[in-house]
Amino acid sequence: MMNFAVRIRGLRVVRGPVTVLDDFDLDIRRGSLTGLLGPSGSGKSTLMRAIVGVQKVAGGTVEVLGRPAGAKDLRDRVGYVTQAPSVYADLTVRQNLRYYARVLGAPMSDVDRAIEQVDLGSRADHLVGRLSGGQESRVSLATALLGTPEVLVLDEPTVGLDPVLRVQLWELFHRLAENGVTLLVSSHVMDEAERCERLVLLRDGALLADDTLPGLLTRTGAADAEGAFLELVEKAEREASS
């Protein structure tokens, strides 16, 4: 059981009039890099919020590292980056990270390490509010790298970044996974699929596929992840209408 970093059974989330997730199951192995893909509005962020324990859920169980999601002793073991950068615009990059490091009880040496990992060394003493959107979201990402998180939940961390930086960050994610960190990374860009060892495809809150990329391509006969996704959507619709 402890081989799983995340274990979800029968998860049900209702937001206002919409049932975002219903009877949802998912297991994520420790030390794996899982891509969570799907169009916007498919429930990716809601699923991630449930794993971090900040989402009110209507039913089911979410276990992280063998504990209920959001449990007190998980709070410095699970790193979470939201889609909108949640950092202080009126502080510098370094001041932001120093504050979050203190909150986490992480050593101050982590601050410079995290700044380097997201390639913001030359901007360390700039106000976050003066940075570009991509730089700002990297500050938010650096926050999740402080301390020694065992699970990283990253909601669209590479949105708005240039190709070089995206490759660098994916290399960083792989290195972290090799060191035993469990990563769940969401994206609505299908070409990022090839960088994940395992793909979870979501559509309208339902699990469309849960496979490796080669497995997905063989199963659908598509040439790339986007083609496979479209094929699976069509198949689901054919089954629904027949």
Added chain:
Amino acid sequence: MSPRITLATAARVLTQLRHDPRTIALMLVVPSLLMTLLWWIYDGGVVFDRIGPALLAIFPFLVMFLVTSIATLRERTSGTLERLLSMPTGKLDFLLGYALAFGAVALLQALITATVALGLLDLDTAGPSWLLIAVAVFDALLGVALGLFVSAFASTEFQVVQFMPALIVPQFLLCGLLVPRDQLPAVLETISDVLPLSYAVDAMSEVQANTDPQVWGQIGVVVAFSVALLALGAATLRRRTP
């Protein structure tokens, strides 16, 4: 709660403020200017001696209410609050961090305003001047507590600012500054009995009128209101949101 996180939060709030020198200048200088204006209007006479101490109670309450409600609203809307609560931050760490930071600013503000009023404008009080400053700081903390609480009921900065005429002005009208409270219509006097600013202004009047003022009862009421509002504010900080 943890002293480490509380102090880190207070230091972070002050660092944010340090990046905004215009706000600091406005917070520290405007009360003295208004006090001077009042002195000019009443030609420094007995009316000034009566009203001056009351204003010393009202400024910190008003100013701290405004800055705290807007600062916490920003934390709620920018996602930083959600991130902090997904980390080891306790609700009290967050609330007391703000109270400490703005309490320190309030102390500075009260020192400056009291020095101007007593030193330059010859405000005449029978009681010791340090008590005026003490009451002013407790009023500031009351403003912080009310601001933290109110920010939960606003979703935009427009709304938060509208809470000022709704919640602060009635207290200003009924606190005894315009008409002594015991000369108000009975219903209004009863209402003024349950408003915290009334007790703050009573305490100031007591210091103004008596060489050996007994104000700890009034201060106790102000502190009790602050604690109750902080507790209510803590209840509005939710780790899990819909």
